[in-house]
Amino acid sequence: MKRNSFIEGAMITTIGIVICKIIGLIYVIPFYGIIGSQGGALYGYAYSIYAIFLNLSSSGIPVAISRVVSEYNTLKYYYTKERTYKIGTYIIMGLGLTFFILLMLFAKPIASSILGDLQGGNTIEGVSFVIRIISTTLLIVPLLSVTKGYLQGHKIMAPSSISNILEQVVRVSIIVGGSFIALKVFNSSLEEAVGIAVFGATIGALVAFLYLFYKIQKNKDKLNKDEPMTRSEVQITTKDIIKKIIFYALPFVVIDLAQSAFYMVDTFTVVNTMVKLGFGNIAETTIGTITTWASKLNMIVISISTGIIISLIPNIASSYVKKDMTDVSKKINQALQILLFAILPMTIGLHFLATPTWVLFYSYDIVSISIxxxxxxxxxxxSIYMLLIDIFQTMNDTKIALGTLFGSFFGKLLLNIPMMHLCKLIGIDVYYGPSMTTLLVHMVAIIFLFYKLKTKYKINYQEMRYNALKTILCVLIMVIVLKILNIFLTIDAPTRIEAFIKVGIYSFVGALVYITVAYSSRLIHHIFGENIVKMVISKIPFVKKKIKLD
Structure with a gap:
């Protein structure tokens, strides 16, 4: 194991995230074919509940452990650093065990709250069964998280990224292999197959933890694990360490809980409301699409934005610490421009290719595709919403970050059901309601955050506005070309093979047009800078040769 610089760490982390997201996306093709829409809804119920209880048991503590370990390691308080890890482990294991017991005891009432009066499809017994199975993950994942935090506190990033990939590979293997064997070989029930699938998270986490435990034991000397207590450390009590962990963890705990609660609103309101409005026949397809299948595809976009955020936020932090607000403004503008440049064409492209993309990964379903x-x-x-939240957090403005998150949650909670009623009233399909509510809440929050950045921190958006308009124009040209292509090569794809070919062709043409127009208009140069553009071009032999000839 070796320590990584910030740039190395950011690259390793980003690559790890992207690989995990790709694995997490690819497995849904066979998994959906095995368990179908009803199984997907059941899987989504379990993971939605698990996510909020996982946040309750571990959110913020790994980050806090990372900060405290880093702090004590810098001071050469190696003994106290190890005490911090042990104390953090005890705290997180206690919380994990507590919430595991709560989920085991209250799985049935939770399942009843989710399904309401739904007739047919999944049952309360089936949902409570998979919730109890996935609750076992709470005994392992928090411990894994705090161990990652311990290593990251030493600025050692590679093992954590490798453990993430290892965890994902094991989990996905059990999800696909286990559910297939259960249903196709042993003719087990759908509930049992999904139960095996969600148990994959527990096994994956256990394998990843054992890998990290092995790496730590193998590198005891490098980690200074067995150093004696120094005189300066004698005065540091267990109470002091716990206080420090709580102080660092609390803001992250609240933020993660607010995010999870936001998306839990759909889990607890969509099925009940659709049943009452007379759409019980598509209620589970709707919630399965929202919580599981469509979310997987959204990860294509979000994983890239996550990598951008990880790379750019620390740079904003360093400028803010120096009180160089001109540079802060420049970096915020650059972060927003890069984010928009990368994800706007992908979003529009996936919207345009919704039908063949859905057929490629799942199968043709008009309701799911429409959603x-x-x-x-x-x-x-x-992506924009979370970048802005992270910017405020980076500048220690937790009040605005938390206020926006809680405001967004209450907005979603108050508007989700009325929006579905409104959709029915004006003749729009009810299943659009939850997404429309989320987009409305995000839009209001984004406008508010932009306003606060401008008024409180004097951030100037002039450059961003100019390049945002050019980005939109480039995307518009891309869409026009794809529309013309659709005249000669229809976008409809009844089979997976045809969908694969058409998604590939349209993606290639769209990307080529977008990058060509962005380069010709010098949008890329304005966003990334001349040096970066020249460096990238120098890595492409054909382009480099052509430019020299010109």
Missing amino acids: FKIFIFQALSF
Whole structure:
């Protein structure tokens, strides 16, 4: 194991995230074919509940451990650093065990709250069964998270990224292999197959933890694990360490809980409301699409934005610490421009290719495809929304960050059901309601955050506005070309092979047109800078040779 610089760490982390998201996306093709829409809804119920309880048991603590370990390591308080890891482990294991017991005890009432009066499809017993199975993950994942935080506190990033990939590979293997064997070989029930699939998260986390435990034991000397207590460390009590962990963890706990609660609103309101409005026959297809299948496709966009955020936010932080607000403004503008440049064409492209993309990964389903055409825009709004939230957090403005998150949650909670009623009233399909609510709430929050950045921190958006308009123009030209292509090569794709070919052709043409127009208009130069553009071009032999000849 070796320590990584910030740039190395950011690259390793980003690559790890992208690989995990790709694995997490690819497996849904066979998994959907095995368990279908009803199984997908059941899987989504379990993971939605698990996500909020996982946040309750571990959110913020790994980040806090990373900060405290880094702090004590810098001071050469190696003994106290190890005490911090042990104390963090005890805290997080206690919380994990507590919430595991709560989920085991209250799985049935939770399942009843989710399904309401739904007739047919999944049952309360089936939902409570998979919730109890996935609750076992709470005994392992928090421990895994705090161990990652411990290593990251030493600025050692590679093992954590490798463990993420290892965890994902094991989990996906069990999800696909386990559910297939259960249904196709042993003719088990759908509930049992999904139960095996969600148990994959527990096994994956256990394998990843054992890998990290092995790496730590193998590198004890490098980590200074067995150093004696120094005189300066004698005065640091367990109470002091716990206080420090709580102080660092609390803001992240609240933010993660607010995010999870926001998306839990759909889980607890969509099925009940659709049943009452007379759409019980498509209620589970709708919630399965929102919580599981469409979310997987949105990860294509969000994983890239996550990598951008990880790379750029620390740079904003360093400028803010120096009180160089001119540079802060420049970097915020650059972050927003890069984000928009990368994800706007992807979002519009996936919206345009919604039908063949859905057929490629799942199968043709008009309800799911219709939802996805709107749902994909949540990837765009969420990416901008979270970048702005992270900017405020970076500048230690937790009040605005938390206020916006809680305001968004209450907005979603108050408007989700009325929006579905409104859709029925004005003749719009009810299943659009949840996505429309999310987009509306995100839009209001984004406008508010932009306003606060301008008024409180004097951020100037002139450059961003100019390049945003050019980005939109480039995307518009891309769409026009794709529309023309659609005249000669229809976008409809009844089979997976045909969908694969058409998604490939349209993606290639769209990307080529977008990049060509962006380069010709010098949009790329304005956003990334001349040096970056020249460096990238120098890596492409054909382009480099052509430019020299010209």
